[in-house]
Amino acid sequence: MSHHLNPEQREQLERLLRTRIATLRQQLDAHQEGRTRAEHARDVLLQDGDDAPQRDADREVDMALTDLDTAEIAALQQALQRMQAGAYGRCHECGGDIPHARLLLEPQALRCVTCEAARERGAPAHPRL
Numbered sequence: 627m628s629h630h631l632n633p634e635q636r637e638q639l640e641r642l643l644r645t646r647i648a649t650l651r652q653q654l655d656a657h658q659e660g661r662t663r664a665e666h667a668r669d670v671l672l673q674d675g676d677d678a679p680q681r682d683a684d685r686e687v688d689m690a691l692t693d694l695d696t697a698e699i700a701a702l703q704q705a706l707q708r709m710q711a712g713a714y715g716r717c718h719e720c721g722g723d724i725p726h727a728r729l730l731l732e733p734q735a736l737r738c739v740t741c742e743a744a745r746e747r748g749a750p751a752h753p754r755l
């Protein structure tokens with residue numbers, strides 16, 4: 627159990643996680659509903675295939691956005707599970723405490739700032755030959 631977060635801070639972060647999950651789910655629902663309506667309208671209005679490339683591009687952007695939201699919801703839910711398991715707020719790489727301020731910005735954070743930075747730089751380094 628990580629003790630660097632006091633009960634109020636944990637509660638605050640749990641609320642934050644739950645709020646974000648709810649917001650993303652709403653976005654996802656609204657987005658999917660909007661897409662269905664737009665596709666229906668296009669099917670009705672455009673019987674020939676002149677705009678097919680544009681339609682494919684639109685669909686790719688839609689799918690990328692949906693994937694991002696879905697991945698974020700999964701990450702947030704995993705963070706809630708870690709909280710229930712008492713493992714929340716601990717760095718996945720080095721086992722160190724993830725600072726409260728960082729968790730407020732990114733409640734699903736898996737790594738401390740140092741490990742995250744190392745990861746973004748591509749560490750552990752695989753030198754190119």
Ligand SMILES: [Zn+2]
Nearest residue numbers: 717720738741
């Ligand atoms: Zn770390």
